Structures are given as structure tokens and as C-alpha cells.
Amino acid sequence: MVNVEALATCLSSSACIVNQLSSGLIIGMLLFLVASGVTLIFGVLHVINFAHGTFYMIGAYTAYTIYTVTGSYFLAAAGGALGAAIIGVLFERFIISRVYGENILMQLLVCYAFILIVDDLVKIIWGAQYLAMGVPDVFRMPPLRIAGGFVPPFYVFLVAVAVVILFGSVLLIAKTRFGKIVRAAAHNQTMVSVLGIRVPLYFALLFGFGCALAGVAGALAAPVRSLTPGMGVGILIESFIVTVIGGMGSITGAFLAALLLGLVRSIGSIGFPLFVDGAMFAIMAIILIVRPQGLLGQGEVR
């Protein structure tokens, strides 16, 4: 099953190494953006947002429409994030907040219902056909040549945005007043509300922020991936794998795990092309058996 020869050939060529490492990075970073929202929401609110892929889709479709109307990709990306954040806050207020503290099955079911509803709404608004936004003119240029390998400038931009967001969200949670309040509220909600802080508002905002991360990912992916109703499901599953491997609640863990999966995909497509998906689930299973809390996760798991 493993094609050792192809792997060896690849590893002996600098072009191949550049190509595969960069593609692993690109795949990993979009995955990270979605997974970071899942892990952030779980870490603070202790609720699993099984509908997170939907916000990726909302981000992509919103960006598509804004781009078609205004022609500005940067407006589109910001709009994608904002659109996902707004729907996310509404989803939190009207649906998810009603199942806080409930068992995981209730959370699963309301999210499942939300996925179904939004998928059909997207079909009603944008139609069932696949849409493509196309790469913005700014990035329409030949790929960079690095040590014989190819790296498209658009992907350089994409990775840069992801890294900025990684540092931004870590700082937001660790250093800002907002981050301190939500962390405190997650720990002891009553105590924080006694201080006169409107905890539900902060929870909704945090949820919205997590969704905005998925929205950005969708907006960044929209130029190169085709948009279809239901596009959120695939990325949802992969982002859960990332979240579990990295450790539920750890943003840095999600970053490492996303990178790991990206590399497994890109190296795997040379070494074991037919078992790339199986390998991802196998890694997740191994992590759960050996270190259930994930690479950087904490907490009781047994």
C-alpha cells in the first residue's frame, strides 16, 4: 500500500519537497482556521459546535456575493467573517444557549438541525448549482519559483492571514479584558455575573468570534474551491479530527494538529494516495488511545 519508491524520489528532489511542504501548509492553515473556532468555543463554553462547518459555508457564500457586487476581495473577506459572526451570535442566542449543560446528544441534534436548515436556505438563496468566485485579479500571477518548486502568491497571502489570526486569537483570549472575562465566566459564571458583567452577552460574542474564524476560512477558500450547499460537512469532519488530535480547547494544539494533518495529506498523496483519509482517522484513533486529551489538551478524559 505504501509506495516507498515514490516517497524516496520525492524526498531527494528539492522541488518536490518545496511543493509538498507548501501544499501541506496551505491545506493545514485553512483547516486550522475552522478548527480554532471549534476548539475555542469548546474550551470556554464546553459545548461542541457540530455545526461549525456551516459557518465556513456562510462565510464563503457571503464573500462570493460581496465580491460579485463590489469587486473587492478584501471587503468580501471581511464581509464573510462578519456574516458568519452575525449568524453565529443568533445561533448561540436562540438555539445553542438552550442546550448549555445538556448532554452531548442534545447539542449534536440541534446542530444537526441547524446544518440541515442552513443548507437548504443556501439552496433557496443561491441555488443548488456550484458557484466559483475565481481568483481575484490582484493574485492572478504566475506562481513563485522556490528551489524548483511552485508556490502561488495567493496561497502565501492565505497562510499569512492564518498565522496573523493564530496570534491574534491567542492574544485575545490570553491578554485582553474580553478574554479574561470569558475565561473567568467559563470557570465560574455566577461569580462573574455578580460583578455586574452580562455573561450571556460575552458568551454570545465569543461564539460569534469562533464562527467568524470559520467565516474567514470560507472567504479565503471561496476563490479556489467550488461553492455548494453542504460544503461545510467535509471541512467539519476534518476540523474535528484536528481538534481532537490537538486537544479540545487548545488553540496552539489545533495549529500543530492542522499542520500535521496537512503534511499527512500532502506527503500521503505521494506515498499512499489511496489511504489518505483512512490515515487521518487512524491518527485520530491512535491519539485517542494513547493520549486521549490530545497533544496539548488538559483535563480529565477517563
Next chain:
Amino acid sequence: MTYRTFGRPTRRTVLRGAAAGAAVLAAPAILRAQGSTIRIGMPTILSGRVAILGQSSEAAAQLAVSEANEAGGIDGRMLELVVRDSAGKPDQATKVTRDLVNTEGCSVILDAEASGGSFAVNETVRDIKVYCIHTNSETSELTAAPKNQVEWVFRCARQGIHDAVGGGLYAANLSKEKGLTRWGTCSPDYAYGRSNTAEFMEYTKRFAPEIEVVVESWPKIFQPDYTENITALLNSAPQALYSCLWGGDLVAFFDQASLYGLFDQFETVAVNLGDYPVLEAIKALPTGIHSGSRYSSTVPDTEANRTWNDTYRAHSPVLPTNWAWQTYSGIKFMVEALKATGGDTDASKLAEATRGMTIDSPFGVNGTLTLRESDHTLIDYPVGYGLTLPEPPYIKNFQMTAWDEILKYEAEWKERNGYA
């Protein structure tokens, strides 16, 4: 959506009546109330990522049904189309097909499923002995392999082996002309993608033995990101690429591959590119990609085909597709068979009438399509390749493969596989 309002009773009203019956477990009441209309059950894919293909099939089938009804139906008996969504899942297709026959009183089945579902429908209609025409599955084995053949089942769709012969002849010429010896492939990793790609390369090598396949890449179906596959292709630096990706996957692959300048580096042959929803969705479609025939108003370049294209578009907001012309033609065959039996829906009688039937059609290369007697499958539809243009009509220099060539190699392929 407006296109559902033509044809006689709409799908909605038929289904509503059926559901009311089903809800009280009074299925037989529906059968008695059926009267003299003939119901055609149509399982297809209306949700998920290939919904657009199912929608175009539904629109085309409705068009054909309403044309038949306007022309007086079957000796005055009207036709009704009952469409059900299987979401493309084989087990769901089985269930839906059984329900269409048992609950909704459909007496014939027009199977507008993709390959996975059509194999399931094939077993179901074998089991319950109902006349059926498959209109969208291109997998050769569906009608070529004796174990899948059913006396009362036909296929009115392209067949993989026909496209493989046509593609092989075209690609071999291309290789010789431009000196392309190193080929790569990038096709979806499931039954259709594997057999289609294997057959294409087999015939290309056969007509141009000097070529070799240096890299194969197998993305999963509906995979959103092809970066890993694109870089894998780049690393092996082939001179030409074959892909049978389709629909939204093909669109995403083109957009992502353009970022890497893939199409500047080698010749690309994409059998499923030539369908309107794909051609219109790809932004900045590169010029000069070798595109197979799916549906085009200019292939065949006849008045009848252009008229059909206009009529269809006037009826449906969904673009015409390969599935649309196939399903439309499936209904046409079915109507002719029903006329021949005087409206009798007995599976064996309809099968007798359908075997070897030829109809006039805007899609036939010589103005006719035939359901071949020996293996119940469609011949004389357009097979070949053209070059892409960034603007409508999107395809130029279409080279049609001659059917006597196709039939010659197909016969030999059957022999080799023990199908003949």
C-alpha cells in the same frame, strides 16, 4: 420554480396525494384511484452536491412528458412523472424505487441515478419485474456485463467504453502530433473515476504505444482541496494530463490548478469539461483545453439541436446538461415503447418493443438514436473532443469519432472481457 408548472399534474400534487395515502397505511387506495394515467417513476438526485444534474434531468423529463401529452398521450391516456430524491445513495435509491412502484402506483421506472444508485435500481427492478430505462449511469458494466443484464432494463446514456475509444483515438493523435509521451492522470477515487481513467489510458496506449503514465493522482470525490494532487502532478512533470473529474470538483480543480500555472505547462484532456454548468462556473476558463462532449448546442451542429436547446432553456432555469439530453431521450424511447404496446406496461411486452428501437432525435449524430438490441444500450450519440474557448459557445473544432470505429473496438473489448 417555474418549470414544474408545465406537464400535467405537478410532482407536488401527485406526491401529496400519495403521502396522504401512505400516512394512513392505505397504499392500495392509491392504486385503485390511478385511473387511466400512466405514471413514470423517476428516482434521481435532487439534494447534495450533484443536485444540479438531477434538477436538469427532472426538467428535461418534464419537458418530454408534456410534449408527449400535448401530442395526445398514449392513445389518449396521459403520462405523469413522479420524481423522488435519493440523494445519490444506493440504498435510498432502492427504497425510493420500491416506493414509487408500490406506493405511488408507477408502472415504469426512468432511472436518472448516477452510477452507484443505478446498480441498486437495476437489482430492484430485476426483483420486482418493472420495465426500466437507466438514463445517467455511464459505467460500461451496467449493461455490458451479463450478470447485470436484465431482460426488461435498458440504458439510454453514454457508455464509458465508447468515450474511452473516442478519447483514446483523439489522445493518440494528439500525442503523435505534439510528441507527448509522458502522461499523468487526476481522477476521482471511486468506481466511475477508476474504470473511466483505466479505459481511457488503455486505449490511448493502444493507439500510441510509445506513451507511458508517469503519475496517477486520485482525489476523493467531493474533495474540496486539490493542492496535494496538483503538486503531486507538478513533481512528476508529465507532458499531458487526463482527468475525468466532473461538476463542482472539476471547477475547483481548474481554479486551483490555474494558480500553479498547470495549464501552461502541459496539454490537458478533460472528458467532463464540456457541460454548461461547468463551463460557466469556471472563472477565466483557459483556452485550448481538450474537452470531451457532454451536452453542447453545437454538437451536433444542427438546427434541431439548437431548437431543442432554446426550448429547454425557455422551460427551465437550470442549464442543460449531459444528464438532461439523456433523460429527455429516455422518456422519448419509453413513450414510443408504450405506444407500441398500446399502453400496456407489462415489462416483457415493453422490453420486446424497445429492443433495437431507433428514434429521431436532435442528439443523434445522423439525426437518430438507437437502443441496441444485443445489450440494450444507446449508440449513435456524439462522441469526440473539441478545444475550449473562454466565451460561448465554449467549444470549437469538435472532432466527432466515427461510430464504426467505436463499435469495432467495443466488440473486441467485450470479447476480451468475456462479455460477448
Next chain:
Amino acid sequence: MRTLASFWRDIAIAIVALAVLVYVGIAAETPWTRDFLTSLFAYGLLAMSLNLLIGTTGLVSFGHAAFFALGGYAFGLLLQSSGFLATFGPGAVPVAFVLAVAITAVWALVVGLICARLSEIYFAFLTLAFQMFLYSVVLSWVGLTGGDQGLMGGIPRPVFLGIDLSDPIHRFVFCAAVFVVSILVLRVVTASPFGYTLRLIRDNPRRAAFLGINVLRAKVISFVLAGSVASVGGIILALFTSGAYPEWMYWSQSGQAIFMIMLGGINQFFGPLLGAVLLRFLNDMVLAYTEYTELATGVAILLVVLGLRRGILDFVVDLVRNRRERTQQSEASASLKRGPDVSPDNKAATLETVTPRA
């Protein structure tokens, strides 16, 4: 503790239920009734067996459909092998049936041993990972499983003991009998002392451990039992569709089983079965009235989950119980004047025990 009498009562009920099912199936004017019931047998067993884990043991498995599908695949593959058919001749179907359940049980034992140590979310994800792993294997191993097209060419069903499973009536009666027996097995397990042990583990695993119960072993036994019963459901579906398809082990299939349980009711033995019936009707009705099936299904789920906050059968049972208690309480308050014989927090205690938990 249950008496032997209630055990015999369950068997009597099972015999009557089987008789009714067989009568309804044979007397039906169209195949629709038989088709409907047969698919209900299959999905009903999937949901009922999953509820042995979720409702009784408190193990939330997201990967239960793997065992359902494995049963179907193993059964189909054995019967499609000509060597197997030649070896066992007319006994091929029963042998394949037993072997398919056994193979699934072994796989469930392996998965159970690995997963049962983990707590809720991690248990759920690991079971899902094993399911999706199996799914990837089935998709990739095209030579054996037919990949995405499933088992093609039909499943041979040689006649045994005069039973011809290619005959629709024979097949229906056979499936009904297998279904009723499987339900009876589940019933006996949940009502047995072992069933009480499982509920104790669900409610308070620490206390169970203090009482000297081997919690891990009990969980694994429950997991293997549930997996085996699910595989019987898969076998019924394989017989019915004359094939086996990878969708059966896709994550959405497990999700659907969970939905059936939550819809029907998690605390009532027949809740999941009611859920399976309701879901089927919901699908059929929705399909008939709108093309936006997902939208309508989603709204229906939200209404049940957020409106009732429990399954329909749970809701009804709670309603009846509350009403009865209210009358009892009014009687009690009347008798309070005569003497205090009812504890005031009686009602609260009852409510707590019926809250769904997993």
C-alpha cells in the same frame, strides 16, 4: 428484581407480536406494507441496540452504524463466495448469519476494549473514528467490497429448511421472526440483574465500582451485545436490498440512529422503535409536501429537541405520570389532614429520574 413470571410474560408478548406482524405482512394487499415493516425491522434494531448503550449504559456512541454495516457486509460477502456456498450447501444462510454476527461481535469486542475506558466526548469521537476508519477501508478495498458501489450482483440465498429467502413472503416472515427474537434478547438483557448493573453504571459509575462491579467489563459486554444486535439489523437490510452499501457505515447513519432514539424517547424500552417509525413517516411526509426536505426535517428536530426537550414517548409517559401524581397529591393533601403519609419531595424525585441522561 424481576420474577420469572414477567420473563414468561415477555415471551408471550413476543409470540403474539410475531403473530400479528406475520398476519399483517401476509394479508397486506401490496408489497408496500412488507417493505415498510422490513426496513423498520432493520433500522429499528439499529436504534434499539444503540439505546442499550446510550439509554441503559450511558455510553454515547457515534459509531454504532459500523456494526450494523459490518453485519450486512459480512453476511453478503460470505454468501457471495462460491467456496462458502459449496462448503455449506443448504445450510449456507444460517451459517452465514451466525458467522456475520460473530465477526461483528469480535470487532465490537476490540473496539469496545479500546474505547470503553474513555469519558463521554472522547468515547464518542473514538467510536466515530473507528467507524470512519472502517468506512475508508470498505471504500478503498474495491476488490473485496466493490468500493463505493457496494456489493453488486445480488446475494445468493439458497433454500434452507424449506425457507426460500428470495420469496418475498418467506423473507418477510423470516425477518419478522429474527427481529422479534432480537428485541426479546434486548428486553431480557435490560430487565435482568445485568441490566440494573448497567443503569447503575450510567447513573453513578463510582458507586458501581465501590460496590465491587467491574465497570469496564460490564461496559464492554454491553458494547458487544449492542454491536451484535445491530449486525442482525444490517443482515436484515442486506437480505432486503440484496446488497450492502458503504452509506450504511457513514457517520450520518449513526447520526440518524441517534436521532431516532432522541425522537422516540430514551428512557422507554420501545422509544427508539417509535422514533424509527416517526422518522420514516417524517421523511415520507416531508418528501411529499416540499422539495426542501432538509429544511423541514431540521425544523422538526428543533421543535422536538427544544420544545419537548425529550423524546415523544418519554414526554407522554412523563405527562401521564405527572397527571397521576397530581391526582395522587390532591388525594394526599386531602389525607394530610388525617395523617402525614406522603413525603413532600416525592414529585421532585420522580422528575429527576426521568430526565434524559447519557
